Amino acid sequence: MVDDGLSVLQYADDTKIFMDNDLERAKNMKLLLCAFEQLLGLKINFHKSELFCNGSAKDNQNEYAQIFGCNVGSFPFTYLGIPMHHRKLMNKDWKHVEERFQKRLSCWRGKMLSVGGRLVLINYVLSSLPMFMMSFLRYLEVF
Numbered sequence: 001m002v003d004d005g006l007s008v009l010q011y012a013d014d015t016k017i018f019m020d021n022d023l024e025r026a027k028n029m030k031l032l033l034c035a036f037e038q039l040l041g042l043k044i045n046f047h048k049s050e051l052f053c054n055g056s057a058k059d060n061q062n063e064y065a066q067i068f069g070c071n072v073g074s075f076p077f078t079y080l081g082i083p084m085h086h087r088k089l090m091n092k093d094w095k096h097v098e099e100r101f102q103k104r105l106s107c108w109r110g111k112m113l114s115v116g117g118r119l120v121l122i123n124y125v126l127s128s129l130p131m132f133m134m135s136f137l138r139y140l141e142v143f
Helices: 023-040 055-068 091-105 115-140
Strands: 007-011 014-018 077-079 082-084
Touching (some): 082 091
Antiparallel strands (some): 007 014, 077 082
8 A cells, every 4th residue: 555545455466546535636647547548559458348426436436437437346256256345245245255255065965075185175275275265354454
């Protein structure tokens, strides 16, 4: 996080930018992103991008969408398989995460796994996925 209120979260080719409610800074960010395109020859597909506003920024979300040339998204949305929201998530928001666990564990029914195979599956599903999710949520508390 930078002192001026701008935060960036990147994973592979996905970028999440968190900004204060300031239309002038948004215009400057758009210019910076366009300069990025020109310098590196990469193209940002703003038409596939989504803009999420909360708080006082919701009053200006159409202006922000026009500046960036993208659609306005709605909460909750999923990022790296984890539901994101500006408020505390409700149980129903975690439903698809529960479905992911069930999907990973359901292969026990269709296949005869050895004890070692079951152990690997349990370690992956019941420890790795929750650890990833919890570490990600802890990281978001910084923002």
